[in-house]
Amino acid sequence: MHSNIIIKTGDITQEHVCAIVNAANSSLMGGGGVDGAIHRAGGSKILEACKEIRKEQYPNGLPTGEAVATSAGDLPARYVIHTVGPVYRYCGEHCTSLLAFSYKNSLKVAVELGCKDIAFPAISTGVYGYPKAEAAHIAYEAVKGFLNEGHEMKVYFIFHNHENKEIFEKAIKSERG
Numbered sequence: 001m002h003s004n005i006i007i008k009t010g011d012i013t014q015e016h017v018c019a020i021v022n023a024a025n026s027s028l029m030g031g032g033g034v035d036g037a038i039h040r041a042g043g044s045k046i047l048e049a050c051k052e053i054r055k056e057q058y059p060n061g062l063p064t065g066e067a068v069a070t071s072a073g074d075l076p077a078r079y080v081i082h083t084v085g086p087v088y089r090y091c092g093e094h095c096t097s098l099l100a101f102s103y104k105n106s107l108k109v110a111v112e113l114g115c116k117d118i119a120f121p122a123i124s125t126g127v128y129g130y131p132k133a134e135a136a137h138i139a140y141e142a143v144k145g146f147l148n149e150g151h152e153m154k155v156y157f158i159f160h161n162h163e164n165k166e167i168f169e170k171a172i173k174s175e176r177g
């Protein structure tokens with residue numbers, strides 16, 4: 001296992017890290033799953049910042065694979081990095097690259113913010129229907145590639161339940177290191 005990758009179960013809204021990543025939808029107006037949990041726990045500041053981004057930067061919504069940062073409102077983290085993962089039944093041949101982009105672009109934003117730690121949920125594996133083991137390979141490879149470029153960052157993978165954590169750990173067993 002890469003020494004800067006930590007895998008654990010928990011609620012990502014409670015992570016004391018510089019940035020937590022939100023598996024948002026392109027509207028940036030909140031939603032269900034982890035998106036809803038982050039907006040609920042973080043308060044209205046996050047939504048206000050998202051509205052500003054829609055107005056100034058992305059009037060048509062945040063494209064799949066892109067990432068933007070806002071304040072984390074009342075959360076213990078300093079920033080929320082919102083990214084839009086691919087919807088599995090629509091992404092076709094682009095699924096792998098789009099999911100990898102979500103991770104890589106989030107990491108890039110974290111670097112720009114000066115963060116030294118970041119926590120990811122399992123992007124696209126909820127309502128967006130990405131098969132969990134497949135998503136695990138892509139997430140892990142994207143993060144490992146980034147760390148191997150020499151970036152100094154602690155990367156947390158946060159799973160909402162033990163079962164999802166086990167699926168992830170089993171999937172990446174062959175490619176650790």
Ligand code: ADP
Pocket residue numbers: 010011012013023024032033034035037085121122123124125126127128129130158159160161164
């Ligand atoms: P997507 O729309 O990208 O599929 P979801 O929010 O539906 O996003 O699900 C992504 C993953 O986030 C799921 O595996 C879900 O179990 C997990 N999740 C939901 N709430 C939380 C939370 N509070 N902390 C961490 N992970 C969460």
